[in-house]
Amino acid sequence: MTDYELIRSKRRTLELRVLEDGRVQVRAPQRAPLRMVQTFVDSRRQWIRDQQQRQASRPRQRWQDGSTLVFRGQPLTLDVSPGRWSVSVSGGYLQVRVAEPDSETAVQQAVERWLREEARPLFADSIERQFGWFARQGYARPVLRVKKMRTRWGSLSAKGYINLNMALLHYPPAALDYVVMHELCHLQHMDHGPGFHALMDTRMPDWRQRKHLLDQPLYQP
Known part of the structure; x- marks a missing residue:
């Protein structure tokens, strides 16, 4: 049996998360029966193992001269020296x-x-670059919030915010555009049902390939 932390809230669906340290969290509606929660966890057992292995194999970021930082899909070597605060890219180096x-x-x-x-x-x-079509459908542009997020690449709130994970900066631009399009499509479809996927196919036909970029292990802060 998989050990997990159960968090109940005013939500309608079950959600499973594997944290960076391998711990499993299940978020569930207030009145969801424990038997339902356990069945849900059991049905995702292989996915949980895969995610835990992925987290365990992901190298940790080092913050010292000569270390590597991936920025927008490209490795940069940290060039660290004493001085007044400044950070800039020069060739293949991040000068700090x-x-x-x-x-x-x-x-x-x-x-x-x-x-x-x-x-x-x-x-x-x-x-x-990607909002034009949604504007023509009458949707208001969501307000951007940049966050450090443990388990999500992005989210769209009912209050009109699009939250994007700062860690997306480590991945190629195509991956960022995928996450943004994913969240914008939630303006029309709040779930991940057939309508949502059909809209994704229309607005970004290669979204599955772009999504795969986020499966690649990179150094994470």
């Missing part, structure tokens, strides 16, 4: 200047600050 170059914490904070600054215009551009 911090007051404490031997501190991985200081380097990580500097790079993550830079990543957050990079994320907003890049994510906004993807939304801008």
Whole structure:
């Protein structure tokens, strides 16, 4: 039997998550019977094992001179040296200047600050390029929020926000565009039923190949 943490909330469906440390979470409606929850977990046992193996094999990011950081699908070598805070790409290097170059914490904070600054215009551009069709259908443009998310690449809230995972910056631009299109399609179909997939096929015929890019193991912060 698979061990899991059960979280009940005001939701209508069951949701299964495998966290970075391999722990399993199940989110369930307040009144969902335990037998139903257990049956749901048992039916996804192989998927859980696959996800746990994937998390265990994913290398951890190091924040020191000479380490590699993947940015938009391309590996960059960290070039860390003392100086006033600055982070920039030069050729195949990410040049990082911090007051404490031997501190991985200081380097990580500097790079993550830079990543957050990079994320907003890049994510906004993807939304801008893909929103035209939805605007013509009468939908309001969702407000972008950039987040560090443990288990999701993105989400669309009923309050009009599109939340995108900052970790998408590590993947090729095609993967970011896929996640954005996925969330925009939820403007018309809030579930993942046939209508949603038909719209995805129409708006982005190669979305399955793009989705596969997110299955590739990369160094994660």
